[in-house]
Amino acid sequence: MLVVPLIERKREGGALTPEEWSALVAGYTADRIPDYQMSALLMAVMWRGMERQELAALTDAMIASGQRLTFEGWSTPRVDKHSTGGVGDKVSLVLAPLVAACGVAVPMMSGRGLGHTGGTLDKLEAIPGFRTDLSLPEAKAQLQKLGVVLIGQTPEIAPADKRLYALRDVTSTVAAIPLIAASIMSKKLAEGLTALVLDVKHGSGAFLPETERGLELARTMIALGEDRGCPTVALLSAMDRPLGRACGNALETEEAILALRGEGPEDLMELTYALGVEMLLAGRIETSPAKARQRLENALSSGLAAEKFEQVIEAQGGNPKVVEDPSVLPQAQAVEIFSAPGTGVVTRVEPRVLGRAIVAMGGGRTRVEDAVDASVGFVITVKPGDKVLSGEPIASVFARDPAGVQLGFDALRQAIAIGDRLSERPLPLVSHRVTRDGVEPLAATAKKGGRGARASARKR
Numbered sequence: 001m002l003v004v005p006l007i008e009r010k011r012e013g014g015a016l017t018p019e020e021w022s023a024l025v026a027g028y029t030a031d032r033i034p035d036y037q038m039s040a041l042l043m044a045v046m047w048r049g050m051e052r053q054e055l056a057a058l059t060d061a062m063i064a065s066g067q068r069l070t071f072e073g074w075s076t077p078r079v080d081k082h083s084t085g086g087v088g089d090k091v092s093l094v095l096a097p098l099v100a101a102c103g104v105a106v107p108m109m110s111g112r113g114l115g116h117t118g119g120t121l122d123k124l125e126a127i128p129g130f131r132t133d134l135s136l137p138e139a140k141a142q143l144q145k146l147g148v149v150l151i152g153q154t155p156e157i158a159p160a161d162k163r164l165y166a167l168r169d170v171t172s173t174v175a176a177i178p179l180i181a182a183s184i185m186s187k188k189l190a191e192g193l194t195a196l197v198l199d200v201k202h203g204s205g206a207f208l209p210e211t212e213r214g215l216e217l218a219r220t221m222i223a224l225g226e227d228r229g230c231p232t233v234a235l236l237s238a239m240d241r242p243l244g245r246a247c248g249n250a251l252e253t254e255e256a257i258l259a260l261r262g263e264g265p266e267d268l269m270e271l272t273y274a275l276g277v278e279m280l281l282a283g284r285i286e287t288s289p290a291k292a293r294q295r296l297e298n299a300l301s302s303g304l305a306a307e308k309f310e311q312v313i314e315a316q317g318g319n320p321k322v323v324e325d326p327s328v329l330p331q332a333q334a335v336e337i338f339s340a341p342g343t344g345v346v347t348r349v350e351p352r353v354l355g356r357a358i359v360a361m362g363g364g365r366t367r368v369e370d371a372v373d374a375s376v377g378f379v380i381t382v383k384p385g386d387k388v389l390s391g392e393p394i395a396s397v398f399a400r401d402p403a404g405v406q407l408g409f410d411a412l413r414q415a416i417a418i419g420d421r422l423s424e425r426p427l428p429l430v431s432h433r434v435t436r437d438g439v440e441p442l443a444a445t446a447k448k449g450g451r452g453a454r455a456s457a458r459k460r
C-alpha cells in the first residue's frame with residue numbers, strides 16, 4: 001500500500017475512504033506501515049480533523065483489529081462508565097460495585113495514569129495482590145458470576161488502539177478529538193455493552209480544558225456509540241479542582257472505600273450518584289432518575305456495595321480485608337500537615353499542578369512502563385469558595401522522604417490560592433447532560449463543603 005499519497009491528501013484537507021482507513025489500521029497493526037508514516041498521518045489528522053465517515057471507518061477498523069466480547073443468552077444488562085480522566089477521580093472504584101449491587105453488570109476496562117491524570121488500574125493495584133491483568137475468558141466468567149470485573153485493556157481488545165495510543169503519546173498527537181473518540185470507543189464497543197455512560201471532564205485539569213471541546217468530544221463519542229447500536233450518554237463534569245479530597249493512588253483507594261462505607265466526600269458521592277443514575281436508566285433497571293438514585297443510596301447504606309467490592313477484590317487476588325481496614329494499603333514514610341499561609345477565601349485548587357507533583361514524588365508516570373509508588377499524594381480538605389484562617393491545617397502531604405514532602409509543599413503553595421473573594425465561579429460539578437438528542441445544560445449540583453467537612457486534614 002502506498003501511504004505517502006494518503007498522508008498528502010490528509011495534509012491538504014482531503015478525506016480518506018473507509019477502505020483506505022481499514023487498510024491503514026490493518027497494515028500498521030501488522031507492522032507493514034512504519035511508525036514514521038503513521039506519525040505523519042496522525043499529525044495531519046490533528047490539523048485537518050476527520051469527516052464523520054472517516055472516523056466511523058477508523059473506529060470500526062480498530063475494533064476489528066481484535067476480538068469483541070459476546071454474551072449470547074445472558075440477559076443481564078451490561079453498562080460501563082468511562083471517564084476522560086482527571087486528578088482525584090476515584091469514581092470507578094465506588095461506582096462499579098455500587099451499580100453491580102443494583103443489578104447492572106459492569107465490565108469495567110480502565111487505563112493507567114499517564115501525565116498529570118491518575119488511572120483506575122494504579123488505584124486498584126494499590127490493594128495488595130489485586131490483579132488487573134485477567135485474561136478475557138477469566139474476565140467474562142467473573143462478570144457473569146459477580147456482575148462486575150475491573151481490568152485493564154487485554155491484548156485481545158482493540159490491539160490497534162494500544163499501538164496507536166503509544167505512538168500518539170510520543171508524537172504529541174493525543175489531544176485530537178477524533179483520535180481520542182476512536183481510541184476510547186473502539187475499546188468500549190468491543191466490550192459487548194448494552195449501553196455506555198461517559199464522564200467527560202472539562203476545566204483546567206482536564207485533557208481538553210475548554211467546555212466547548214468537551215462537548216464536542218462527548219457528541220463525537222455518542223454518535224459513534226449510537227451508530228453502532230450502543231446507546232451512549234455523557235455527563236460533563238468539573239475538573240477545575242480535584243474531585244474529593246484524596247489525590248494519589250492508595251489515598252484515593254482509601255477514600256473510595258470510605259465512600260462505599262457511607263463516609264465519602266460530597267462531590268465524589270454526587271458525581272458517583274449522577275453517573276450511577278444514568279447507568280441504571282441505560283440498563284433499564286429503573287425508569288426514573290429519582291427511583292434510580294434511591295436504589296443506589298439503598299445499595300450503599302445497606303452495605304451491599306461494599307460487600308460487592310470485597311467480593312471483587314477477593315476474586316481478583318487482592319486482600320479483601322482492605323475494605324474493613326484500609327491501613328493494609330501502602331503507607332507513606334513521610335507525612336506532613338500543610339497549613340493555610342493566610343486568612344481569606346480559597347480561590348483556586350489547581351489540579352494539574354497537583355497531578356504533576358504526584359508524578360514528581362514518584363506516584364505517577366511519564367512513560368507507560370514506569371513503576372509507581374502508590375503511597376504518595378495529597379489529602380486536601382479545602383475547595384474553592386471555602387474560608388480559611390491563617391495557620392489552619394488545609395492539606396496533608398504523603399511522601400517517600402523529606403525531599404518528597406518538600407516537593408509536595410511547593411506544589412500546594414502553587415496550587416492553592418487564597419484571596420479576598422472568589423474572582424471566578426468554580427464550574428458546576430455536573431454541568432451538561434449530552435445524548436443523541438442534544439445537549440441539556442444542568443443546574444449546579446455541588447453544595448459547598450462546610451468547615452466540618454474539612455476538619456480532617458490529617459495524618460493517616
Ligand code: URA
Nearest residue numbers: 165174179180183184
Ligand atoms: N483515553 C484513551 O483511551 N484514549 C485517548 O486517546 C485518550 C484518553
